[in-house]
Amino acid sequence: MAAAAPFDFDRMVTAFEALTWASASRDGGRLPDTAPFLAAMSEVALLFDQLGTGFGFVRKDITSKVAVLHAHLRAAPATYASLQVGVEAEVAAGTAAVTSPPSAARTLLRLMWATKFLAVLMAELGDAYRPGSTKTLRDATAKAYGAALKEHHSWVVAKGVSAALLLLPSKEVFLGKVGVDLARRDELLRRVDAVFEPLVVDCYGFYERRKLLGLP
Numbered sequence: 412m413a414a415a416a417p418f419d420f421d422r423m424v425t426a427f428e429a430l431t432w433a434s435a436s437r438d439g440g441r442l443p444d445t446a447p448f449l450a451a452m453s454e455v456a457l458l459f460d461q462l463g464t465g466f467g468f469v470r471k472d473i474t475s476k477v478a479v480l481h482a483h484l485r486a487a488p489a490t491y492a493s494l495q496v497g498v499e500a501e502v503a504a505g506t507a508a509v510t511s512p513p514s515a516a517r518t519l520l521r522l523m524w525a526t527k528f529l530a531v532l533m534a535e536l537g538d539a540y541r542p543g544s545t546k547t548l549r550d551a552t553a554k555a556y557g558a559a560l561k562e563h564h565s566w567v568v569a570k571g572v573s574a575a576l577l578l579l580p581s582k583e584v585f586l587g588k589v590g591v592d593l594a595r596r597d598e599l600l601r602r603v604d605a606v607f608e609p610l611v612v613d614c615y616g617f618y619e620r621r622k623l624l625g626l627p
Contacts (some may be wrong), residue, residue: 418461420589420599423454427606433493440517440616442508443494445484449477452522462552463589465575468568469560471524479518494519495617497536517626518602523614528559537600538580548582 430451431444451474459470484491491497498516501507504546507516535551537543553576561569583593591599618624 417459418454418589420458420586420591422449423458424599424602425529426451426454427610428602430606430610432588434494440618440620441613442493442498442591442617443610444493445480445491445497449480449484451475452525455525458529458589461585463575463578465572465578469525469528473522476518476521477514480515480522483515483518483545491515498617498621498623502621502623507623510627512597513627516623519614519624520626523611523618524559524563526607526614527611528555530603530611531555531558533600533603533607536582536586537597537604540596540600548579548585549576551582552576552579 426447428494430447431445432441433550434441456470456477459466459473480491480494483497490500494515495615498507501509501514501516507514510517526531532551532555535546535554536548538548538599539548539551556572556576561572580588586593615624
């Protein structure tokens with residue numbers, strides 16, 4: 412079996428820039444097409460390796476959720492080629508909250524949490540490089556975890572993440588590990604912000620209007 416490709420920051424950003432959508436965002440909410448979104452989320456899974464073993468469970472969770480959505484796509488491609496069409500079909504059928512096998516709506520929500528984490532993390536890193544800032548990678552990651560993931564984790568998991576935060580490197584070392592050329596740092600962080608902020612707003616807006624944010 413071929414070894415997995417190492418994480419590449421530019422490749423991840425490019426994957427999100429390639430997202431396509433079944434509908435225009437008329438009222439602040441829509442979901443992307445399935446195949447390009449899953450390809451992009453597979454890149455996100457690799458990123459969590461760079462945050463240390465304390466975040467390995469997030470990578471495993473993303474990988475398993477991507478596999479669930481791939482299974483939905485294979486089983487009913489006409490319905491699940493678009494996540495929006497697939498989730499709307501589950502809402503209409505009353506199956507959005509089904510846990511076994513997991514519905515696409517429930518599964519996507521878990522991936523949205525990881526997407527929000529990354530959006531906040533990269534926005535915080537951008538702030539960390541503003542003149543006079545003393546913000547560290549630990550600060551940025553703690554803010555992102557608190558904003559996107561902590562409320563969905565048990566006390567034990569949250570304590571484990573707190574311990575993992577103590578082992579994070581400097582922000583310069585981290586960006587070097589994920590392949591960010593410091594000469595292109597600001598450009599790449601701007602590209603991240605340009606794709607992740609509207610993605611998070613659209614997905615969360617779609618789920619909020621349909622009262623899906625509380626799916627078990």
